[in-house]
Each structure stands twice: as C-alpha cells, then as structure tokens.
C-alpha cells in the first residue's frame with residue numbers, strides 16, 4: 001500500500017496526512033463531509049480518496065483505475081451535483097443515487113459517491129437519503145462536499161466524519177504552483193487569477209496549452225478593443241468563445257470512447273446508455289460554463305490590475321505579461337469607469353448562469369467595456 005495519490009494534494013498537507021493514515025490503517029469511514037472554501041481542493045481530495053479505495057495498489061495515482069477516477073471515467077466512482085436549479089431534488093436522491101448505492105461495484109472492490117454541494121441538500125431530499133448515508137453497504141464510501149458548514153443540515157453532519165480544509169492565502173498558492181509546475185511566480189499568479197483562485201484548476205491551467213492559449217487570446221482582445229468597431233466586437237466575442245470551447249474537444253472524444261465501450265458491452269437497448277448520454281451532456285454544459293467563467297476571470301483580473309495602477313499600486317498587477325496594456329488602459333480610464341467595466345463582467349457572469357446565450361453575454365460586456373474605455377464624455 002502506497003497511497004502516493006495524496007502526495008499531490010497541494011496546500012492541504014494535514015488533510016493529506018489524515019486521509020493517507022485512514023487508508024493505510026484500513027479505518028476508512030462510510031461517510032465524510034469535506035468542508036472548506038472554494039478553491040481549497042475538496043473535490044480533488046475526494047477523488048484522491050476514491051483512487052486509494054478502488055486502486056489495487058492503494059492509490060498509486062498512475063494505474064488505469066487511478067487515471068480513470070481522476071478523469072471522471074471510473075464506473076465505481078460517481079460524482080453528483082444538484083439537478084435542481086438551486087438544490088438536490090427528492091427524485092434525484094430517491095431514483096438516481098440511492099438505488100445505485102445498493103448495486104455491487106462494477107469492477108473495483110469499493111464504490112465511492114462524491115456528493116457536491118451538500119449544503120444544497122434540503123430537508124426532503126436529505127430525508128430520502130439519510131438511511132442510506134447512515135448505513136450503506138460495506139463496500140460504499142460517501143464523500144460530501146460543502147463550502148459553508150452551517151448550511152449543511154445537522155442530520156447530514158451527524159452521519160459524517162467532518163474534515164476541515166484550510167484557506168490557502170494567494171501568496172502561498174502562487175508559491176505552491178510555481179514549486180509544483182516549475183512555472184515562474186508571475187506565470188503562476190496569472191494562472192491563479194484565471195482560475196478564480198481555485199488552486200487545483202490553476203494547476204490544470206498551467207498544464208493545459210489550450211487554456212493558456214485561450215487566456216492569450218482574451219488578453220489580445222482586450223488590447224485590440226479600443227480600435228474595434230461594432231462588427232469587430234461581434235467577431236471578437238465569437239472567436240473568444242471558440243477558443244474557450246477548444247479544450248472541450250478532448251472531453252468529447254473521451255465521452256465518445258466511453259460510450260462506444262458501453263455499446264459493445266451491453267448493446268443498444270440499454271437504459272443506462274441514455275443515462276450516460278444525459279450525464280455526458282450535463283458534463284459538457286458544466287465544463288463549458290467553467291471555461292467561460294475562466295475567460296471572465298481573466299478579464300476581471302485585468303481590470304483589477306487597471307484599478308491597481310489607478311490606485312498607485314502597480315506592483316500589485318497580476319497579469320504581468322500584459323502590464324503595458326494595463327498601463328495604457330489606466331491612462332484612458334478612471335476609477336469610476338473601471339468599476340463600471342467590472343460591473344459589466346459581473347453582469348455577463350450572471351447572464352451566463354441564467355442560461356443567456358454566452359455569445360450575447362460576451363458581446364454586451366465587450367460593448368460596455370469599449371464604451372467606458374473610449375467614450376470621452378461618458379455618464380460621469
């Protein structure tokens with residue numbers, strides 16, 4: 001038993017030590033509640049625990065089972081998010097999760113259920129799930145995740161072992177990223193900003209050429225914006241969307257391969273095939289939103305850099321590689337206008353989350369930033 005998979009749990013050494021200990025001493029609980037702020041690596045830790053439980057070598061991190069868990073493609077490790085707008089639905093717990101728990105593992109000796117946003121489990125959804133959470137089959141481990149401990153129902157908390165994740169200060173996160181990937185401190189800072197401070201996402205970002213390319217294009221669009229006309233803005237929004245969608249192609253390929261495997265294995269007339277297709281669609285939508293969120297985070301951090309220059313603190317600039325453009329923008333904008341531009345980004349984020357077409361949301365945002373940047377007699 002090696003449990004190497006926990007070595008990579010950046011910034012959460014105590015959690016890593018605790019989880020490694022429970023796996024190595026074979027004292028794994030039937031249910032955990034991981035609590036900590038966004039970006040503290042809860043999901044990443046849950047998947048690593050899953051690796052340790054389904055891998056024949058106790059979580060080597062590199063075998064086929066471990067790799068598939070990390071990619072979200074292992075049949076015995078399932079991750080759930082609320083299907084309701086704001087919470088888990090009773091139907092999701094009762095018809096989808098609970099019956100699945102009682103099926104034997106497909107290939108490993110254990111099954112792991114990661115339940116995201118356990119704070120979105122309302123009374124009735126929780127009631128449909130409590131008995132199973134309390135006494136699952138011996139092969140099953142639940143890992144519930146939540147940002148806000150106080151928002152999780154006491155009936156859920158009392159059935160789980162609670163593991164607290166610490167907040168990682170940005171300066172430490174940057175140092176950790178640089179150490180892990182060999183990136184420079186500036187590059188690591190930019191990656192963290194593009195990932196909205198979420199450390200594991202920033203780690204992936206630094207390792208993903210297509211996501212770094214998408215950031216480059218976003219910075220380029222901000223550079224070119226002052227000279228754009230209306231048509232240019234529309235084209236720019238379209239191109240930006242195209243570049244953030246590029247990393248999804250790999251995911252689609254993976255899903256198609258998985259679907260093909262399933263088809264060979266169980267034939268066409270399978271209900272679970274439909275379920276898999278539905279899951280794939282949800283995964284693409286979620287990842288697409290994440291990618292657009294990343295694009296907006298880049299623009300947001302760039303505008304915050306403009307604010308830093310305007311406030312006389314240029315040393316705080318995060319996007320060092322765009323320092324000249326930031327300085328130029330600071331020369332053309334003032335505090336109030338920059339804040340209005342930041343408001344346009346926040347508005348775009350809201351629109352995307354309300355299912356407005358991302359193209360329309362981006363267009364509106366770029367037009368507004370263009371206006372506050374170039375219009376001399378603006379609203380002030």
Ligand SMILES: [Zn+2]
Nearest residue numbers: 055060063066
């Ligand atoms: Zn392994």
